[in-house]
Amino acid sequence: MTDTGQVATAPAPKRGIIDTLELDVRLLGMLVAFAAIALVFTIWTGGTFVSPRNVFNISVQAVPVAIMACGMVFVIVARQIDLSVGSMLAMCSAVMAMSQATWLPSLMGLEYGSPVILVVTILLGFAVGTGMGAITGWLVGYQRIPSFIVTLGGLFVWRNINWYTTNGQSVSLTDPHLLMFGGTEGVLGAPVSMVLGVAASVAAVAGLLSARRNKQSHGFIVKPAWAEGVMMAMVVGAIMLFVTWLSRYPVPEAKLKRLFEARGEVMPEGFSAMHGLPISVIILIVVAVGMTITARKTRLGRYIFAMGGNPDAAELSGINTRALTVKIFALMGFLCGLAALVAQARLQSHGNDIGMLEELRVIAAAVIGGTALAGGVGTIYGAVLGALIMQSLQSGMAMVGVDTPFQNVVVGLVLIIAVWVDIIYRKRMGLTK
Amino acid sequence: MSNTPHTPLVEMRDISISFGGIKAVDHVTVDLCPGEVVGLLGHNGAGKSTLIKCLSGAYKADSGQILINGEKVDINSPRDARALNIETIYQTLALADNLDAASNLFLGRELVNAFGFVDESKMEAETRKIMARLNPNFRKFNVPVSALSGGQRQSVAIARAVYFNARILIMDEPTAALGPHETQMVAELIQELKAQGLGIFLIEHDIHNVMKLCDRACVMKNGQLVGTVKVDAVTDDDLLGMIIMGKKPAKAA
Numbered sequence A: 001m002t003d004t005g006q007v008a009t010a011p012a013p014k015r016g017i018i019d020t021l022e023l024d025v026r027l028l029g030m031l032v033a034f035a036a037i038a039l040v041f042t043i044w045t046g047g048t049f050v051s052p053r054n055v056f057n058i059s060v061q062a063v064p065v066a067i068m069a070c071g072m073v074f075v076i077v078a079r080q081i082d083l084s085v086g087s088m089l090a091m092c093s094a095v096m097a098m099s100q101a102t103w104l105p106s107l108m109g110l111e112y113g114s115p116v117i118l119v120v121t122i123l124l125g126f127a128v129g130t131g132m133g134a135i136t137g138w139l140v141g142y143q144r145i146p147s148f149i150v151t152l153g154g155l156f157v158w159r160n161i162n163w164y165t166t167n168g169q170s171v172s173l174t175d176p177h178l179l180m181f182g183g184t185e186g187v188l189g190a191p192v193s194m195v196l197g198v199a200a201s202v203a204a205v206a207g208l209l210s211a212r213r214n215k216q217s218h219g220f221i222v223k224p225a226w227a228e229g230v231m232m233a234m235v236v237g238a239i240m241l242f243v244t245w246l247s248r249y250p251v252p253e254a255k256l257k258r259l260f261e262a263r264g265e266v267m268p269e270g271f272s273a274m275h276g277l278p279i280s281v282i283i284l285i286v287v288a289v290g291m292t293i294t295a296r297k298t299r300l301g302r303y304i305f306a307m308g309g310n311p312d313a314a315e316l317s318g319i320n321t322r323a324l325t326v327k328i329f330a331l332m333g334f335l336c337g338l339a340a341l342v343a344q345a346r347l348q349s350h351g352n353d354i355g356m357l358e359e360l361r362v363i364a365a366a367v368i369g370g371t372a373l374a375g376g377v378g379t380i381y382g383a384v385l386g387a388l389i390m391q392s393l394q395s396g397m398a399m400v401g402v403d404t405p406f407q408n409v410v411v412g413l414v415l416i417i418a419v420w421v422d423i424i425y426r427k428r429m430g431l432t433k
Numbered sequence B: 001m002s003n004t005p006h007t008p009l010v011e012m013r014d015i016s017i018s019f020g021g022i023k024a025v026d027h028v029t030v031d032l033c034p035g036e037v038v039g040l041l042g043h044n045g046a047g048k049s050t051l052i053k054c055l056s057g058a059y060k061a062d063s064g065q066i067l068i069n070g071e072k073v074d075i076n077s078p079r080d081a082r083a084l085n086i087e088t089i090y091q092t093l094a095l096a097d098n099l100d101a102a103s104n105l106f107l108g109r110e111l112v113n114a115f116g117f118v119d120e121s122k123m124e125a126e127t128r129k130i131m132a133r134l135n136p137n138f139r140k141f142n143v144p145v146s147a148l149s150g151g152q153r154q155s156v157a158i159a160r161a162v163y164f165n166a167r168i169l170i171m172d173e174p175t176a177a178l179g180p181h182e183t184q185m186v187a188e189l190i191q192e193l194k195a196q197g198l199g200i201f202l203i204e205h206d207i208h209n210v211m212k213l214c215d216r217a218c219v220m221k222n223g224q225l226v227g228t229v230k231v232d233a234v235t236d237d238d239l240l241g242m243i244i245m246g247k248k249p250a251k252a253a
């Protein structure tokens, strides 16, 4: 590999630590902002803010918005918008609630709570979400109706079909298998969580190493070994800290007693158990990792970015941008179905207003996370972090006694400030887009 | 027309296409042989780009036929054209500004590894190789092409068309943004590709370049073909006359 013509000879200019680590400055900025918020509320609440219990709650509450924000990144990167995600979530939730509580039990002659019913219900919910998204995508991609209009219409349409599906009634959901997807009712416990944490750390290190080796094999310059080591240490440290922390949140004794009673046993004296990772957070992590791989490593993801950068160029490169639009919105719809599952399991019911105004939070999360509304730019991890930042702010403010309306005022201001700071930063750096 | 012995590589017969009321291309017939460079000339808005876009799959002609190696083909999309080994350098370059050179070069034809995942390092290595040939001064491999100069962007577009072993190459003002040295390199590239037996449609406003590089020249005016001439048989002034007056010189007719 000598004829690759890369710049290897020129003496490297002195590089700052951020450059050497090849850290994304925007990511760094978000992490600093996140840390600052956490620090302020930790001091303000005398430490309760970072207690394992609160970290657990924030994580669990952020999951539905974060899942949908992952899909919204693709939508916005492709120069589209989806205002209907909250209503699609409600629609999926309504179908899933009705099918498990009413339709399937009478149709299949099975009792509510049977695992078969839950499986069919979940598949149905995903299908409905994907279908709604595909309809949006077809109207946008093939009929050329602006996505703003199609999804604004969808916001009204799905919200109200949702109302008719349940006749405006709330449906209470008690199937313990369903509730496992919600958070506190579905946790892995400390030992399994720690094993998963170690496994994730190993996978992350292996991933970084293989990327490095691949670069080296083509004769590119890689960052110094110590910098790679620091990166790995930071990633592994973050994973293990998170897992360890959640593994220190004990399950209340009364609940443990109930669990033992349900199995017809008596709880041994002095027995205790920890929450560990909730299943819903695992789902979010799987979605985020999957979407990141899709964005960076698959043709589909690259075409989405190319289309956002220059739709004509994408088309002239032989990319079927219409079909691609359908895929993007269908994926968004699927993720709404997934978010609906988590949301209704957490709330243990389907209510009419489930997912109400969620579209705004989802878009805000993506934008705070650095997704540019002009298209072509955005990251999944940024959107997840954006969702976490918003949830932390809201949770922190609630803890220190800020009224709900004012919480929303702050979230709105943070959205504007985040984009403002980004614009100033770009101007300073001489970046145009 | 030309009286070459082989079947032409490309024949575009009686192509017409209009936008709204404007006849952008009006019953135009051109052909191209292997190892030949055919220049397309004409004033701004004459219909040159529109004509070749019918061949590259960007537009579908309202009427007319396209034959490749004597066989009638249907080109409905850029994918169809690429499948027929037709590569195009568009006047607008058609680059995704937010992606780097390698991503643009392989856009729509990414290199993947055994698991079906895009192999970025391999694509970058290939891009470095081809750029070393086309524009050795090119260094900006890891930035989005929006950060490149006009000429550097043009190099990327040229590299993309050349990399995939085209049989038919369409170049729509490929040197418009290039400096004299880079223009010279493109001229050499055209001669090299021609020697390899490619057929090249070259849209070019500079008469000297046309005289130097092309075997034949087709002149268009207001969507219509004024005429096709052998470049050896005419002078600069004849060509200029065709472009401006829309008249074929008497002696070459």
Ligand SMILES: Nc1ncnc2c1ncn2[C@@H]1O[C@H](COP(=O)(O)OP(=O)(O)OP(=O)(O)O)[C@@H](O)[C@H]1O
Binding pocket: B019, B022, B023, B024, B042, B043, B044, B045, B046, B047, B048, B049, B050, B051, B091
């Ligand atoms: N997509 C389009 N929609 C409407 N009109 C078009 C479109 N593309 C081209 N035209 C019209 O067709 C005519 C021919 O345009 P074309 O781009 O082919 O010219 P050209 O010969 O390439 O000119 P130039 O030398 O300026 O590149 C022009 O009148 C132009 O306005």
Ligand SMILES: [Mg+2]
Binding pocket: B048, B049, B050, B091, B172
């Ligand atoms: Mg043109």
